[in-house]
Amino acid sequence: MRAKSIRTRSFSFRKFRLAGFEIGLFLLILVYLFPFYIMITQAFKTAPETLHYPLRLPSTLYWDNIVQVWNLMKFDKVLWNTFYLTFLSVVGIAIVSGMCSFAIARRNTRGYGILYYAIVCGLLIPFYMTLSPLIKLMKDLNLMDNLTGLALAYVGRGIPFTVFLYVGFIRNIPGEIAESAVMDGCSPNRLYWSIYFPMLKHITSTSIILNALWIWNDFLFPLLTLHLPDKRTIPLAQYVFYGSYGTQWNLAFASYLLSMLPLVAAYFFLQKNIVEGIAAGAVKG
Known part of the structure; x- marks a missing residue:
């Protein structure tokens, strides 16, 4: 009887602990989703309703915010x-x-080891330390107000982190694959594009997603290099809703909603690759 009572108390304690864990996860999900609730509800409110009732659901869906933001x-x-x-x-x-x-x-x-560490050292240098010389270099090369020139700068900034990801992944691929291909007369160029590159699709998808999120949402670098109105990116265009004497919150949140939709669509389109890339990285790690 005593042993049965102890087992019953132990089972009750485990149930209580599991219930507490689930409640904690539920509260954490609510905290995570709260900003999305604010963004979506504010995007469909009028300006007075946004200021006076920020936490309420919109009384009516005010679609004119989306139209105004688009224009x-x-x-x-x-x-x-x-x-x-x-x-x-x-x-x-x-x-x-x-x-x-x-x-x-x-x-x-x-030599290649020194090259690798030299490239990866770029991760240790804060971006703000390189900002002034980089802007000066872009001016000297006439790359200001040029989306292609800005893309070249992003390529330079993104290489250290992406090389760090790729090298660790490639080193875990068996070397016998390359040796067999070379013995069959495969050139280095064909070896990479025909044999190795297809095996890198998971890490490539992961690096593309991480770099795309960073570049899509970047504000500071485009602000300093793109001054013409027809060259503005989404983060720069959103800045029009903020002023010295007031902020149009309903329009600002509507712009956030519009800018988020392409990323959400891309996520659902690439969802399988994202999961496989993370899983493959965990196994290779």
Whole structure:
């Protein structure tokens, strides 16, 4: 009887602990989702309702906010600018970093080791320390107010982190694959693009997603390099809703909602690759 009572108390304690854990997770989810609730509800309120009743649901869905934001931001134009800049940057980062990492990982010589550490040291240098000389360099090369020039700068900034990811992944691929291909007469160029690159799709997807999120949402660098109105990206165009004497919160939140939709759509489109990339990285790690 005593042993049965002890088992019953132990089982009750485990149930109580599990219930507490689930309640804690539920509260954490609510905290995480609260900003999204604020953004979505505020985006469909009138300006007075936004100021006086910020936590309430909108009395009616005020779709005119979306229309105003689209027109004021010239959203189709800034969306294309942001997409072009992000696409060009992440593709450039993936191509350059992948080929560089392949050479470093497959040639374990002292020179390539020094090159690897020199590249990765770029992660240790704060961006703000390089900002002034980088802007000066872009001015000297006539790359200001140029989306392609800004994409080149992003490629340079993104290479250290992406090379760090690629080298660790490539080094875990069995070397016998490369040796067999070389014995069959495969050139280094074909070895990378035909054999190695298909095996890197998971880490490539992961690096593209991480770099795309950073470049899509970046504000400071475009602010300092893109001054023409027709070259603005989405974060720069959103700045129009903030003023010295007031902020149009309903329009600002509507702009956040519009700018988030392409990323949400891309996430659902690439969801399988995201999960596989994270899982593959965990196994390879």
